[in-house]
Amino acid sequence: MKLYAYCLAADLDTLGDSPPGISGAPVRLLKIDDLAVLVSHAEIDAVPVTRNNALAHAAVVRSVLDQTTPLPFRFGSLVTEQQLRSYISNRKPALEKKLAHVRGCVEMSVKIIWQLPEDGNNQLQEIPVAEPQGAGATFLADKRRQLLGDERRAAQAAEIAAWLSETVSDLTRDEQVTVRSSERLVLSAAHLVERAQLRHYREKIGEARENRPELHFLTSGPWPPYSFANIELEFKTQFGVS
């Protein structure tokens, strides 16, 4: 018999009306070493990535967010109870450290989309390079323009990331930022925000949106701290898993 694990939490002794879990299975609280794990029984060997299953996972994790700040497990975590107990016992210091880090916080997501120039060729032509002579030189000049364009976009993306980070730095406990200057979704940021600061955080993001009308913002939250729950590196270190 396997268990599907949704999230792990401290300071959680009882489970209220939890929504149904994967495949409609009832969710229960499993106490392991003073920590609580939300689990449901699973009669399957693999969890299909379907809309219903993804939403069920998210709903169960979210259901305890008003009681505590949990560490979510990634979608598809099927384990035996013995494996789960072993995992938690072996990782308890790291898990408690993570729980302390996220305590009292929620995750807010900011994605920034920019318009990669559809008239990119015209913009690239504006980049000054030596006037080419002949087909080979023209090819090299175009290549040079392309490289300079890439560098320019990378610099712009880095500027956006630094600007956003600075804008909310007083209101965030931690952040995870991914920058992809060559793609429309140039920046994906997760901010760990104390609940008491949430209103101020939203105001700051609202101001940021007004200050940079050339950028499109996709903001969402509050989420459980999915982006701040990974202890995979510590696990690899301890068990030599690569």
Added chain:
Amino acid sequence: MADFDHAIITEEWDNTDVSLLETLDHVLNRGLVIAGEITIAVAAIDLIFVGLNVMVSSVETAREVLRRREME
């Protein structure tokens, strides 16, 4: 703290598809990993693709997990 019941997508993007994508981005790409115990099946996928990188990265994550399992 009742306002924590739901993740809120800003009005500019407030539609079901994007809400689903944001959820997928969180549950598929992030969270505690009990190494070797992520068992998902992508064949039954019924997700909506709208071209955002969040979706691409989620699918790539799923494929990577399956690839690793096949190598085991």
